[in-house]
Structures are given as C-alpha cells and as structure tokens.
Amino acid sequence: MGLVLLVVIWLITLIGSYFIVAKTWWLPVGASAAAAGIDHHFTVTYILMGGVFIAAQLALGWFAWKYRDRGTGSQPAQYSHGNTTLEAVWTILTIILFIGLNLASKSIWASERFDAAKPGAVQVEVTGMQFAWYFRYAGPDGKFGATKPELEDASLGGAGALGLDSTDPASKDDVISGVMVVPVNREIEVILRSHDVIHSFFVPAMRFKQDTVPGLAIHMHFTPIQTGDFEIACAELCGLGHYKMHGIVKVVSEPEFNQWLAAREAEK
Amino acid sequence: MTTHEPHAHAAPQGFLRKYIFSLDHKIIGIQYFFLALVAVFAGMFLSLLMRIHLVWPNASLPFFGQIKPETYLSLLTMHGTIMVFFVLTTAPQGGFGNYFLPIQIGAPDMAFPVLNMLSFWTTFLGFLVLLAAFFVTGGAPLHGWTGYAPLSALPSAGPGEGLGADLWIISIAIFCIGALMGALNFITTTLDMRAKGMTLMRMPLTCWAWFITAILGLLAFGVLLSAGILLLMDRNLGTSFFVPLGTVNGVLTGHKGGSPLLWQHLFWFFGHPEVYIAILPAMGLCSQLLSVFSRKPIFGYKAMVYAIMAIGFLGFMVWGHHMFMSGMSPYSAFAFSIMTMGIGVPSAIKTFNWLGTLWRGRIRFSSPMLFAIGFVSLFVVGGISGPFLAQPVLDIYLHETYFVIAHFHLIMGVASIFGIFAATYYWFPKMFGRMMNETLGKAHFWLTFVGAYAIFMPMHYYGMAGGLRRYSQGTEVAWINSLAPIQKFISIAAFVTIASQFIFLINLLWSMKKGEKAADNPWEATTLEWTTATPPPHDNFGGVTPVVHNGPYEYSVPGAPRDFVMQTDAPVTAKH
Amino acid sequence: MASFSTTATLGEPQVSRGDEGGAPPIFGGGGDGRPGRGLPDYPTRLRRARLGLLVALTPVLMLFVSFTSAYVVRQGLPTLDPRTNQLVRDWIPVKLPALLLVNTVVLLLSSVGMELARRQTKLAAVAATARPAKEVPLSAEGKTPWLAMTIALGLLFLFGQWMAWKQLAANGFYVATTPSSSFVYLLTGAHAVHLMGGVLALLVAGLFVLLRRPVTTRSIVVDVTGWYWHFMAALWVYIFALLELAR
Incomplete structure (x- = not known):
C-alpha cells in the first residue's frame, strides 16, 4: 500500500507540474507595459512555490513507503515528541519566504494602483451595465458631459444607454462607442462606472482587471504597447447574461486613433 | 439562552425522545452527520448538473429539460451555499464535534443539552428553507454564495432574485443562529467540563480544533447575521445600506447612497473565518490519525496548538484579500496581503509537523489513514496556490478565474471532505458498533483521491489561461472557448468521482447493519472515546468519571507493555 | 469588549476548582443515566450557566459591533451622483424623540430592580441548599416582588420604544427615509x-x-438573566449615545 501511495502521489505531482513547466495553457502574450513585471513575478512565485509543492509531495510519498509497517520484523516507531529547533527553523524560513515574496512585488503593485495616471493620459470612461460595455471619450473640450439615470434607455444604444444629458454643453462633443479604441504606447486612464450591479473589466492581455461598482467612479490606468484587438470579459457575476458580457479593446497607432476619434466626432 | 439544563438528564424512553428530539449529544451528532450526508449528496447532484451544462449546454435532461444560463447560476449559488454551510460547517463540527468532544474530554454530555437539540433543529429548518428556494416563483437566487449587493439586493436584477433570494438570506440567518447556539455549547463544555487531569494541553488536537472553530463561529456568525438583516431590509423595507443610486434596465431602483463594498466587508469578515471553520476540524482530525496510524507521538504538539490559535487569530485579519479588485484602497489591499501571507506560516508549520509525524513511524494503511494522508497531499496542493492569490499583483490576473476555484475547492472543499471521510471511517466503529468494509473503503479512497486531482488540477491551467468562473458557457469569449477541452476532461473526471461516492454510501449503510462487530478499541488508540464501551452508554462512561494521566499521543513508548498508552493509564515516565 | 468587563466580575460564589483542568463533576451514579441520577450541585450549575452567558454575549456584542461599523461606514462614505459627477452624502441627521430619555431612565430603574431580584432569589437558593430538607416557602424570599417589578418596567420600556417609533414616524422619519433613520429603527x-x-x-x-x-x-x-439584563441596559446606553452623539 505504501508503494502504491508513493507511485500515485509522485505521478500526480510530476504530471501536474509538467503542464505548468511546459506552459501548455498559459497567460496570453502580454500587451501592456505592466505585463513583463507581472509575468516575471508569476515565474518567481511558480519556481518558489513549485519547489515547496514538489518537495512536500515527494516527501509524503517517500515517507509513506519507507516507514510502512512491515509486520513483526519492522523497526518500532521512534518515540519523539518533536524538535523545537526544527520547528523554529522552518517557521522562520516560511516567514522569510512568504513575506519576502510579497514585498518583492510591492513596486509593481505601487505603479499599478498607488500612483494616479500621469497628466496627458488618454481618458476613457468605461461603463458596465447588464450586459454590455460602453466607452466614452470626452472630446475636444476634455470634459465629460452629465449623465442622468432617468434618461437611460438601453434600446437607444450609445448616448441613450448612458443617459447622456444633451442639454449639458459639455456633452455635445462626447464620443460614445461600443468598442474601446486606444492609441498604442500612451497611458490610458480608465474611469470605471456601473449603472446597476457590480461588473468587472478584465483584459487578460493587458494584465488589467478592476471591478466597476455602482456609486463609484474608479480611476485606473494601463499602457498598451502592442497594436491589435484584445478581448474584454466581465469578471464579476452580474446576472444571467454574465457570460455574454464581453467587448474588444482595439489598440491602434496614435494617428489612426486621432483619425477615428475625429471621424466619430464628425458623425454627431 | 438563560434556561439552564442539568447535563445528567435521564436516558430517554420513547422513540421520539430517543432519536428525534434527543438531548443526547451522541444522537444529535449523528443527526448532524446525516443532515450533512443528505446535503452533500444534494450539493454534489447540483454540481453534476452544472458539469453537464458546461460541456453539453443543449442537452435535454430527464425531469429537468435543458438547463438555461440563469438556472446554471442558481445551481452554482445553491451548490456553494449547501456545501459551505450544511456540509463543511455541519459535518465536522456539528456532527463529529458534537459526538466526540464531550467523550474526548471525559464529560457525560454537552453543557446545555436542550440548546444542543435546538441548535440541530434550527440548522435543519435552515436547510429546509434553503431548499424551498428552488420551488418558489423565479426559482433559486443566481447571485452566487457570496451574494454581492446590489445583485442580491434588487429583485429586478435577475430571475431568482425575488422570493428565492429572500429565502436564501433567511436560511442563512437561521443557520447563523443554530451555529451560534452550537458554538456556545462547544466553548462552555470545553472550558468547564473536562475530566480530572484533562488539562488544556492534554486535550487531543481534535478538541483544540473544535474549540478554536467554535470561537471563530462565535465571532463570525453574528456579523453574517447582521449583514443578512441589513440585506433583507434593503430588499423589503426600501432602505439603502448596500445599494447606491442606480438603474436596472434603465429603470431607477429607488435606492440611493448605499455602499456595495460594505456588504463585501461584512460578508468576508465572516467569510474568511468560515474557511477556517471548515478546515480546522479536519486539520485536528488528521493530526490525530497520522499519530494513531504511524504509532508515533504527534510531531510538535505545542506547535500544533499554537498554529491552530494563530490561524484562528489571523483568520479575522485577512478578509480584505477577497476584495483586491473591488475598488478597496490599494494600500489596504497591500496590508491585507501581508497578513494573508502571514497566515500561510502556521499552515506550513502544520504541514511540516504532519510530515514529521510520518517520519520514522510505523505506518498502518487502513482506510482512515489513507484519507488522512490524502488530506495532507490535497492540503499542500490547495495551500500552495494560496500565495499566488494572496499577492495583489498576481490577483489582478487570477481574480475570478478557475485558479481561484481550484484553490478553494482543494483546500476547503476536498481537503475538508477528506477529513470528514477519514473521521467517518475512523469513528464509525465507535458510533455504530460495527466496522466499515476495508476493501470498499480503499476502493473509495483511490477513486476519490485520483478523481479529485483529475477534477481540480486542470482547473489551475484553465485559470492560468484566463478561464472565468461563473460562466454558464465559454462560447462567447474566444480565449475561453479555446479552453473547452479542459472543461470536457474535468466533467468526465467529475462523473467518475461522483459515481464512486456511491461506494462510500453503500459501505456506510451496509456496514451499519451487516458490518463486522467492532471491539472497544479497534485502532489501538489512546484517547478517551476508546476507553468506553462501543457504542458508548447514555452518559458516555457508564457512571465512571475518567481520570486522565497522560497526553493524547503516547505511542511506542519505550518499555511500555503495548505500543500505546491510554490517556487513563498510569502516567508515562519516559519523556524525551 | 464590554461584555467581558461586565461579567468577568461575577466571582461569587467561589467554587473550588479542584486541581488542574477543573474538578470532575460528581454524579449520583453509574449505569446509563436512568432517572434518579443526581444533578451537579448548585454552584457548579450556576458557574456553568454564567460561563454560558458570558460566551453567549459575545455574538450579541459582535452583532452590534457589526451594525456600528456599518453605521460609521454608511455615514462617512460618499457615493457618486452621476448627474453631477460629484461625490455626495445623503445622511440627514434624525432628531431623536425626547421620550427616549424617559425610556432610558425606565430601563436603568428596571436594571436596579433586576439586581435586587437577583440577590433575593440567590439568598433563597443558598438558604435552600443549606437546608435541603424542605423547599423554602416563597415568603422566605422577602416581601417585595422585585421580579414582577422588573418585568413590568421592562415591558414599559418596550412600550416606550414603540411610542418613540410612532413619534419618529409622525415627524416623517420612516425606515427608508434616510440612512440615519434606517439605523435608528434597526438599532432600537x-x-x-x-x-x-x-x-x-x-x-x-x-x-x-x-x-x-x-x-x-x-x-x-x-x-x-440578571447579568443579561444589565448587559442590555449598558447596550442601550451605548446605542442611545451612538445615535445621539454620532448623528
């Protein structure tokens, strides 16, 4: 029985680890400035935790086999209540490992969340509602117009869905889109809002996720470094259409972005 | 709570008093156990439906027809709620704790037997109310077991958010009251009813785990109750504790100014300790079993006790790690993450001590031991993914993916369930006077152990590739759709594992009637429950009050006549 | 942890605890506990009941701690008004009815009555255990019906709270009027x-x-119940102070 345990536990450990090492299913290629740092921290954590995981499982299987009861001829078990020095050693080692690992990631978290977007970042307001995303650009005046919940009507789409108040002068030049178009290599400041329940704005390629909470306007930022289309999905249970609530971030060159914005402006 | 019942109550006579409204902690423990058994099969059945829907969304099932996306969400809500409350909290604490805590400390019963009975029937009522949510208009709620407001606070936010959601909240409130009464009994009994010589530091680690778990419950369930009351008021009295100004489908909700994050704070202040409420008894039990079946004293008894205390204490300071992406201050997030990494330390100490117990032991592989070893393996794999999720930087990506599902299912789900299985195989002889079948027990172990890995290991990969939880279908998002083969593999593994649980059920029911008669101490263990008759008499020790002279884990003592020294035997002198 | 400081002083009667781990309770006999087996003695039962109460007060305390933290958060946290894009607060202070002051006095008086009733019954019980032969007649407990007076004052307090609710409603403050009024109704x-x-x-x-x-x-x-009652009186004073001072 001990041998079977050893074989099964070791096999599970090795097969389980193989798919991690081989990266058979892995994060998508990073397309934002933060991705490299986050991915590096993933690797560090995997190496350290993977080491602990493999060591503990191998030891468990090994002990199960080695110290099995072999009948009458077998060694009696050792009468020992433990070892305080060993206890202290592994407590301290674990503290250093766990807390150190966390502190090592502080600078990335700080740049992602402690620091506000720099002045001159491209502002995009992201609004979640059951079950769609809308993106709003302030237009030439740099100001978002007022929105009124009473005016919301999702069937109108665009400005109607957001409840944009057309009497507010600041709202005249607001551009509303169902696709998030952003320029490459510019910092994007997103202002996350929700109309009804909590949603979460998740763009795996950007290594970006943040809940959108009704009653809050959450300011966050990221910097795309690759052009292309990247999918958005809702990552917080928001109702029966949760699985369908997805969208696209279209990262284009800066001239293309300006062109697109001007064209949308002209349509109004 | 002021009525005081003498604990030396008379042995009941009629069937109703003896088996239904019994005051005997042993009968109540068995009642809890069977409630959890019904609940676990119900919860497992719901997961079966979910696994079918995820892979064959268009399949038409007998009796159910085709499962709709909103039904899928109801299933996951009810699966989570049933499993967390009525299985993981009910079986290890209410079931085995009720039965064995008084016996292991040498008491004739719980401190307040009437309260004990009320606590079971309250829990039972809570379960009925929860199940009733399936049968009301709109069906069961779809807001997940965490019930995040405003989704859970607005009847218009989705199907099932009407009466079904009210019943869900009421059920949890009822459960809280039952759990609080139970915790009250556990704590008073442990503090006041220990036999002579049973010092705190001579209690088996199971008792320590039940005791600390009861304290966690005592502090946590009151907070959940308060959150439930506020949520009910938001839903039915028009208040705005959790709901800000907003609309659903363009219609104003009539609320304003509330804070959705307030719900999350209150919920997780309960919710995180709840994780430890589920896992601590299993930890205590597996410490016990590893020592018994390695024929070796537990490695580092004191370290184990302090680790349980540390986990209990830190468990109340880490709730914010569920909220890194919620809009909470990033500074708090970082503080919470440091605390969370800190709680990994006592967990790691326990793992080291378990390995230390096996080391140089003389291991007997009976079914309970196999499950205890399986527990250690699953605890390691479930624990090791914790430090990923505890770091906000990595949680940006992993939050709400299947990586989280894999993590908490392995550690608080499967590992705890392995603890429950181990406890069942270990204590069944004492509870029912017969042994369980070893061959069936081993078959059950191998299928469940390999099955659990086959289900939950791939979920890590699914999550690493960005697969999101609570998605009834992955077809709408390209990157999730590409992961469909993993889901298929998981579903097939789940079917096999679910099927193999019937081996356990058959073994359990068959052995109750036909199993081999059990001796008083079949495992040659040292704790007090093995000193008394099988099954124990009404007052546990047949009028004799045990006197304790030894620690709970005196195995292979050099010079002793047997390789174990009972707690009631003459004091052991050989000390290292 | 108000409950601990309130109840940690419940020392008397001093019960010998035996050596480490507490003395084993002594029972009347063996067998399977058929009728006729004795109860643990009075001091043991009293000690156990008090310990049970102390434990039971903890979740009550947690419930109100939790409500308090919700109160503080809800009062202090502004939310976004999408119309103006401004963060706004919607907390309107409630003017509490003066009747609550009267109710407070009633409850504190009842607490005094409760304490007298508690001591009275205790003396009778001690007397009964000292002379186990016959049940002590009720008259031996003293002539003043403190217990009945406590119940009456308690009911009067509850009636007063109900009247205070009606006054609040008459002033236009219903449960859902403003978050502060929601909390007044909730806490009371x-x-x-x-x-x-x-x-x-x-x-x-x-x-x-x-x-x-x-x-x-x-x-x-x-x-x-006496200790519980005192706890409830102290809790009421706390709630009243919270509602009045942190408006």
Missing part, C-alpha cells in the same frame, strides 16, 4: 428583540414559582 429594534428575550426568561422564572420548581433552578435562571 434589534435591542428591543434582545430585551424581549430577557423578559421572556423572567416570565419563565416566574412560571417556575407557580410550577413549584426548585428554587435553585429558578435562581440560576434569574441570576443569568
């Missing part, structure tokens, strides 16, 4: 429900007199 309501539990326990103790149950059992119920 939750406290009233807990106090009703205390009244119920005292009624049970009164019923014991009619049912001629042993005075020791009644004394334990009254003693434990």
Whole structure:
C-alpha cells in the first residue's frame, strides 16, 4: 500500500507540474507595459512555490513507503515528541519566504494602483451595465458631459444607454462607442462606472482587471504597447447574461486613433 | 439562552425522545452527520448538473429539460451555499464535534443539552428553507454564495432574485443562529467540563480544533447575521445600506447612497473565518490519525496548538484579500496581503509537523489513514496556490478565474471532505458498533483521491489561461472557448468521482447493519472515546468519571507493555 | 469588549476548582443515566450557566459591533451622483424623540430592580441548599416582588420604544427615509428583540414559582438573566449615545 501511495502521489505531482513547466495553457502574450513585471513575478512565485509543492509531495510519498509497517520484523516507531529547533527553523524560513515574496512585488503593485495616471493620459470612461460595455471619450473640450439615470434607455444604444444629458454643453462633443479604441504606447486612464450591479473589466492581455461598482467612479490606468484587438470579459457575476458580457479593446497607432476619434466626432 | 439544563438528564424512553428530539449529544451528532450526508449528496447532484451544462449546454435532461444560463447560476449559488454551510460547517463540527468532544474530554454530555437539540433543529429548518428556494416563483437566487449587493439586493436584477433570494438570506440567518447556539455549547463544555487531569494541553488536537472553530463561529456568525438583516431590509423595507443610486434596465431602483463594498466587508469578515471553520476540524482530525496510524507521538504538539490559535487569530485579519479588485484602497489591499501571507506560516508549520509525524513511524494503511494522508497531499496542493492569490499583483490576473476555484475547492472543499471521510471511517466503529468494509473503503479512497486531482488540477491551467468562473458557457469569449477541452476532461473526471461516492454510501449503510462487530478499541488508540464501551452508554462512561494521566499521543513508548498508552493509564515516565 | 468587563466580575460564589483542568463533576451514579441520577450541585450549575452567558454575549456584542461599523461606514462614505459627477452624502441627521430619555431612565430603574431580584432569589437558593430538607416557602424570599417589578418596567420600556417609533414616524422619519433613520429603527429594534428575550426568561422564572420548581433552578435562571439584563441596559446606553452623539 505504501508503494502504491508513493507511485500515485509522485505521478500526480510530476504530471501536474509538467503542464505548468511546459506552459501548455498559459497567460496570453502580454500587451501592456505592466505585463513583463507581472509575468516575471508569476515565474518567481511558480519556481518558489513549485519547489515547496514538489518537495512536500515527494516527501509524503517517500515517507509513506519507507516507514510502512512491515509486520513483526519492522523497526518500532521512534518515540519523539518533536524538535523545537526544527520547528523554529522552518517557521522562520516560511516567514522569510512568504513575506519576502510579497514585498518583492510591492513596486509593481505601487505603479499599478498607488500612483494616479500621469497628466496627458488618454481618458476613457468605461461603463458596465447588464450586459454590455460602453466607452466614452470626452472630446475636444476634455470634459465629460452629465449623465442622468432617468434618461437611460438601453434600446437607444450609445448616448441613450448612458443617459447622456444633451442639454449639458459639455456633452455635445462626447464620443460614445461600443468598442474601446486606444492609441498604442500612451497611458490610458480608465474611469470605471456601473449603472446597476457590480461588473468587472478584465483584459487578460493587458494584465488589467478592476471591478466597476455602482456609486463609484474608479480611476485606473494601463499602457498598451502592442497594436491589435484584445478581448474584454466581465469578471464579476452580474446576472444571467454574465457570460455574454464581453467587448474588444482595439489598440491602434496614435494617428489612426486621432483619425477615428475625429471621424466619430464628425458623425454627431 | 438563560434556561439552564442539568447535563445528567435521564436516558430517554420513547422513540421520539430517543432519536428525534434527543438531548443526547451522541444522537444529535449523528443527526448532524446525516443532515450533512443528505446535503452533500444534494450539493454534489447540483454540481453534476452544472458539469453537464458546461460541456453539453443543449442537452435535454430527464425531469429537468435543458438547463438555461440563469438556472446554471442558481445551481452554482445553491451548490456553494449547501456545501459551505450544511456540509463543511455541519459535518465536522456539528456532527463529529458534537459526538466526540464531550467523550474526548471525559464529560457525560454537552453543557446545555436542550440548546444542543435546538441548535440541530434550527440548522435543519435552515436547510429546509434553503431548499424551498428552488420551488418558489423565479426559482433559486443566481447571485452566487457570496451574494454581492446590489445583485442580491434588487429583485429586478435577475430571475431568482425575488422570493428565492429572500429565502436564501433567511436560511442563512437561521443557520447563523443554530451555529451560534452550537458554538456556545462547544466553548462552555470545553472550558468547564473536562475530566480530572484533562488539562488544556492534554486535550487531543481534535478538541483544540473544535474549540478554536467554535470561537471563530462565535465571532463570525453574528456579523453574517447582521449583514443578512441589513440585506433583507434593503430588499423589503426600501432602505439603502448596500445599494447606491442606480438603474436596472434603465429603470431607477429607488435606492440611493448605499455602499456595495460594505456588504463585501461584512460578508468576508465572516467569510474568511468560515474557511477556517471548515478546515480546522479536519486539520485536528488528521493530526490525530497520522499519530494513531504511524504509532508515533504527534510531531510538535505545542506547535500544533499554537498554529491552530494563530490561524484562528489571523483568520479575522485577512478578509480584505477577497476584495483586491473591488475598488478597496490599494494600500489596504497591500496590508491585507501581508497578513494573508502571514497566515500561510502556521499552515506550513502544520504541514511540516504532519510530515514529521510520518517520519520514522510505523505506518498502518487502513482506510482512515489513507484519507488522512490524502488530506495532507490535497492540503499542500490547495495551500500552495494560496500565495499566488494572496499577492495583489498576481490577483489582478487570477481574480475570478478557475485558479481561484481550484484553490478553494482543494483546500476547503476536498481537503475538508477528506477529513470528514477519514473521521467517518475512523469513528464509525465507535458510533455504530460495527466496522466499515476495508476493501470498499480503499476502493473509495483511490477513486476519490485520483478523481479529485483529475477534477481540480486542470482547473489551475484553465485559470492560468484566463478561464472565468461563473460562466454558464465559454462560447462567447474566444480565449475561453479555446479552453473547452479542459472543461470536457474535468466533467468526465467529475462523473467518475461522483459515481464512486456511491461506494462510500453503500459501505456506510451496509456496514451499519451487516458490518463486522467492532471491539472497544479497534485502532489501538489512546484517547478517551476508546476507553468506553462501543457504542458508548447514555452518559458516555457508564457512571465512571475518567481520570486522565497522560497526553493524547503516547505511542511506542519505550518499555511500555503495548505500543500505546491510554490517556487513563498510569502516567508515562519516559519523556524525551 | 464590554461584555467581558461586565461579567468577568461575577466571582461569587467561589467554587473550588479542584486541581488542574477543573474538578470532575460528581454524579449520583453509574449505569446509563436512568432517572434518579443526581444533578451537579448548585454552584457548579450556576458557574456553568454564567460561563454560558458570558460566551453567549459575545455574538450579541459582535452583532452590534457589526451594525456600528456599518453605521460609521454608511455615514462617512460618499457615493457618486452621476448627474453631477460629484461625490455626495445623503445622511440627514434624525432628531431623536425626547421620550427616549424617559425610556432610558425606565430601563436603568428596571436594571436596579433586576439586581435586587437577583440577590433575593440567590439568598433563597443558598438558604435552600443549606437546608435541603424542605423547599423554602416563597415568603422566605422577602416581601417585595422585585421580579414582577422588573418585568413590568421592562415591558414599559418596550412600550416606550414603540411610542418613540410612532413619534419618529409622525415627524416623517420612516425606515427608508434616510440612512440615519434606517439605523435608528434597526438599532432600537434589534435591542428591543434582545430585551424581549430577557423578559421572556423572567416570565419563565416566574412560571417556575407557580410550577413549584426548585428554587435553585429558578435562581440560576434569574441570576443569568440578571447579568443579561444589565448587559442590555449598558447596550442601550451605548446605542442611545451612538445615535445621539454620532448623528
């Protein structure tokens, strides 16, 4: 029985680890400035935790086999209540490992969340509602117009869905889109809002996720470094259409972005 | 709570008093156990439906027809709620704790037997109310077991958010009251009813785990109750504790100014300790079993006790790690993450001590031991993914993916369930006077152990590739759709594992009637429950009050006549 | 942890605890606990009941701690008004009815009555255990019906709270009017429900007199309810102060 345990536990450990090492299913290629740092921290954590995981499982299987009861001829078990020095050693080692690992990631978290977007970042307001995303650009005046919940009507789409108040002068030049178009290599400041329940704005390629909470306007930022289309999905249970609530971030060159914005402006 | 019942109550006579409204902690423990058994099969059945829907969304099932996306969400809500409350909290604490805590400390019963009975029937009522949510208009709620407001606070936010959601909240409130009464009994009994010589530091680690778990419950369930009351008021009295100004489908909700994050704070202040409420008894039990079946004293008894205390204490300071992406201050997030990494330390100490117990032991592989070893393996794999999720930087990506599902299912789900299985195989002889079948027990172990890995290991990969939880279908998002083969593999593994649980059920029911008669101490263990008759008499020790002279884990003592020294035997002198 | 400081001083009666781990309770006999087996003695039962109460007060305390933290958060946290894109607060302070002051006095008086009732029953119980031959007649407990007075004052307080609710409603403050009024109803309501539990326990103790149950059992119920009652009085003072001072 001990041998079977050893074989099964070791096999599970090795097969389980193989798919991690081989990266058979892995994060998508990073397309934002933060991705490299986050991915590096993933690797560090995997190496350290993977080491602990493999060591503990191998030891468990090994002990199960080695110290099995072999009948009458077998060694009696050792009468020992433990070892305080060993206890202290592994407590301290674990503290250093766990807390150190966390502190090592502080600078990335700080740049992602402690620091506000720099002045001159491209502002995009992201609004979640059951079950769609809308993106709003302030237009030439740099100001978002007022929105009124009473005016919301999702069937109108665009400005109607957001409840944009057309009497507010600041709202005249607001551009509303169902696709998030952003320029490459510019910092994007997103202002996350929700109309009804909590949603979460998740763009795996950007290594970006943040809940959108009704009653809050959450300011966050990221910097795309690759052009292309990247999918958005809702990552917080928001109702029966949760699985369908997805969208696209279209990262284009800066001239293309300006062109697109001007064209949308002209349509109004 | 002021009525005081003498604990030396008379042995009941009629069937109703003896088996239904019994005051005997042993009968109540068995009642809890069977409630959890019904609940676990119900919860497992719901997961079966979910696994079918995820892979064959268009399949038409007998009796159910085709499962709709909103039904899928109801299933996951009810699966989570049933499993967390009525299985993981009910079986290890209410079931085995009720039965064995008084016996292991040498008491004739719980401190307040009437309260004990009320606590079971309250829990039972809570379960009925929860199940009733399936049968009301709109069906069961779809807001997940965490019930995040405003989704859970607005009847218009989705199907099932009407009466079904009210019943869900009421059920949890009822459960809280039952759990609080139970915790009250556990704590008073442990503090006041220990036999002579049973010092705190001579209690088996199971008792320590039940005791600390009861304290966690005592502090946590009151907070959940308060959150439930506020949520009910938001839903039915028009208040705005959790709901800000907003609309659903363009219609104003009539609320304003509330804070959705307030719900999350209150919920997780309960919710995180709840994780430890589920896992601590299993930890205590597996410490016990590893020592018994390695024929070796537990490695580092004191370290184990302090680790349980540390986990209990830190468990109340880490709730914010569920909220890194919620809009909470990033500074708090970082503080919470440091605390969370800190709680990994006592967990790691326990793992080291378990390995230390096996080391140089003389291991007997009976079914309970196999499950205890399986527990250690699953605890390691479930624990090791914790430090990923505890770091906000990595949680940006992993939050709400299947990586989280894999993590908490392995550690608080499967590992705890392995603890429950181990406890069942270990204590069944004492509870029912017969042994369980070893061959069936081993078959059950191998299928469940390999099955659990086959289900939950791939979920890590699914999550690493960005697969999101609570998605009834992955077809709408390209990157999730590409992961469909993993889901298929998981579903097939789940079917096999679910099927193999019937081996356990058959073994359990068959052995109750036909199993081999059990001796008083079949495992040659040292704790007090093995000193008394099988099954124990009404007052546990047949009028004799045990006197304790030894620690709970005196195995292979050099010079002793047997390789174990009972707690009631003459004091052991050989000390290292 | 108000409950601990309130109840940690419940020292008397001093019960010998035996050596480490507490003395084993002594029982009347063996077998399987058929009728006729003795109860643990009075001091043991009293100690155990008090310990149980101390433990039971913890979740009550947690409930109100949790409500308080919700109160503080809800009062301090602004939310976004999408119309103006400004963060706004919607907390309107409620003017509490002056009747609550009267109610407070009533409750504190009842607490005094409760303490006298507790001591009275305790003396009777101690007397009964000293002379175990016969049940002590009720008259030996003294002439003043403190227990009945406590129940009456408790009910008066609950009635007063109900009147205060009606006054609030008359002033236009309903449960959902403003978050502050929601909390007034919530906290007073939750406290009233807990106090009703205390009244119920005292009624049970009164019923014991009619049912001629042993005075020791009644004394334990009254003693434990007494400490619970004091806790409820202190809790009310705290709630009142919170509502009045942190408007």
